[in-house]
Amino acid sequence: MIRRIDLRGRQLSRAELLGVLPRPEVGVDQALSTVTPILADVRARGAAALRDLAERLDGVRPEHLRVPAAALTEALDGLDPAVRAGLEEAIRRVRTVHAAQAPAGHSTTLAEGAVVRQRWIPVQRVGLYVPGGRAVYPSSVIMNVVAAQEAGVPGLAVASPPQKDSGGLPHPTILAACALLGVDEVYGVGGAQAVAMFAYGAQGSEPQDGAVLCEPVDVVTGPGNVYVAAAKRLVHGVVGIDAEAGPTEIAVLADDTADPGHVALDLISQAEHDPMAASVLVTPSVELAGAVEARLSDFVGSTKHSERVSQALGGPQSAVVLVDDLDHGLAVVDAYGAEHLEIQARGAAELAERVRSAGAIFVGPWAPVSLGDYMAGSNHVLPTGGSAHFSSGLGVHAFLRSVQVVEYTRDALEVVADRIVAVAQDEDLPAHGEAVRGRFR
Incomplete structure (x- = not known):
């Protein structure tokens, strides 16, 4: 149902990681x-x-x-x-x-x-x-x-x-x-x-x-x-x-302490949005990977939108990614830049502080993405498709502009006048300097 990508023992550059991590075939x-x-x-x-x-x-x-x-x-x-x-x-x-x-x-x-x-x-x-x-x-x-x-x-x-x-x-x-x-x-x-x-x-x-x-x-x-x-x-x-918010995606960074049933349900919860939705598990535990795959097989048939979920989980945008350890997993999820990143592992809070690229981070077993979709108080409009590397989730800042207001007195301008003239002449923009010097003739 969901493919595996084995990155164990492979020290890949960011460019190489971006080439092997799951992404949809039809992009922007x-x-x-x-x-x-x-x-x-x-x-x-x-x-x-x-x-x-x-x-x-x-x-x-x-x-x-x-x-x-x-x-x-x-x-x-x-x-x-x-x-x-x-x-x-x-x-x-x-x-x-x-x-x-x-x-x-x-x-x-x-x-x-x-x-x-x-x-x-x-x-x-x-x-x-x-x-x-x-x-x-x-x-x-x-x-x-x-x-x-x-x-x-x-x-x-x-x-x-x-x-x-x-x-x-x-x-x-x-x-x-x-x-x-x-x-x-x-x-x-x-x-x-x-x-x-x-x-x-x-x-x-x-x-x-x-x-x-x-x-x-x-x-x-x-x-x-x-x-x-x-x-x-x-x-x-x-x-x-705000950002190019396309089909939804979830990445779960998990170790052997994670509940495979919880992880499977969280992967399904995003897959039910769209056949192009991406569900990715990153783990150093082969045992957890196998248990999650088994739970997916158990759960998908009984969920309301099973056909849609099956398409999403079976698509090129979804995968179970095996890594050497949590540090390796952190590098992988940072390269992926997920819209939603769940961390269900030892030291989840500390790992969350080390994440550099994610739309929103959900820490521990009691913070599923569904909470953020509705009741966490955070915003669920988040960057997808790797745009979390340079975009933020929706917030008040998306609707505000910063405007600088400059107020100088005559004496304050005179203090820096010669320095402005010197820099303006060096840039071969003499009229800039004259606009200052002319005020003091």
């Missing part, structure tokens, strides 16, 4: 050619293109691309009380964690009259993507919206794929989560076309209407499939993005 690079014409179509035709693409890709032609306010109210009124309680608790926990993330501005006095201040300013408008299709993710609504709200963003728009069973609107639980959070600008638009709508804006609420359906945003965030990730790569620079 391969998806770009599919996504590029979608972005161009939405940019050129706006709402008409969005309806055509929904019909072709989602199997439904929405009457309303923007969700009517009444539909949001109706969805919240019809929400199961137990689900509502769960969402409200998740909101409380995520808001508590994200409220603590907001950076404080500061002021530095370099000399009398020479002050540099740093301000943190939220962007004006954000587009928050919530995936749909195989599963419903009200938790992703919470992760996107709460982070933006705690950053102080004044304009929030949410997009999620239209559903046949919902009359071309997003799933009612998605709408209810938006209503719980006070978000009233919600669109039934999915995939790469939603990213395009946010990045470029879209004209026409109806095919014959020239009015603006959706204004462009400053930042696009949210998880999605490989096509969403490709779209975010293509619009990066037109707008900011």
Whole structure:
């Protein structure tokens, strides 16, 4: 069901590790050619293109691309009380964690009259993507919206794929989560076309209407499939993005103290997202590897989405990786740069402090990824596909810009005037120096 990669006794460079570690066959690079014409179509035709693409890709032609306010109210009124309680608790926990993330501005006095201040300013408008299709993710609504709200963003728009069973609107639980959070600008638009709508804006609420359906945003965030990730790569620079969050992945670094049943269940929990989801176990214990493989065989047949799970576990993106010891395993998971990294081993907390590349780290046997998906208070929108080497998970910082404010008096500028002139002349930019010297003639 899941293949093995034996790295024992092999001292590989980082480049060599990247070449042998499991990755999906279809990555962002391969998806770009599919996504590029979608972005161009939405940019050129706006709402008409969005309806055509929904019909072709989602199997439904929405009457309303923007969700009517009444539909949001109706969805919240019809929400199961137990689900509502769960969402409200998740909101409380995520808001508590994200409220603590907001950076404080500061002021530095370099000399009398020479002050540099740093301000943190939220962007004006954000587009928050919530995936749909195989599963419903009200938790992703919470992760996107709460982070933006705690950053102080004044304009929030949410997009999620239209559903046949919902009359071309997003799933009612998605709408209810938006209503719980006070978000009233919600669109039934999915995939790469939603990213395009946010990045470029879209004209026409109806095919014959020239009015603006959706204004462009400053930042696009949210998880999605490989096509969403490709779209975010293509619009990066037109707008900011959080990261290229493609199909989900989990890596588990474990030794012989780990419970093989727990490890197997955690691998399955991510595999049920998508046939392209990646589940990777890294261990120095052959015994644990065998026990986990046996538990996978036991559990997969009885899980609801067994076909999807089997595809994910059997794909090139999943594997059991054998290593010499935990230090070797740490080097392997650092090279892999997992979206979710679980550490179930001796000294898990100390090992976690040594990790350099991961979207989020789950320490010990009682911190499964599922906890982070819903109730840990951390954010589950995380970098995938190795982008954890240079990207962070979603948080308040994704919606803030740092602006430096420079305040100098005449005397403070005069102290450094000659030095500015000297450096400017050395760079052959004499007008720079004159802009300073001319103030003192």
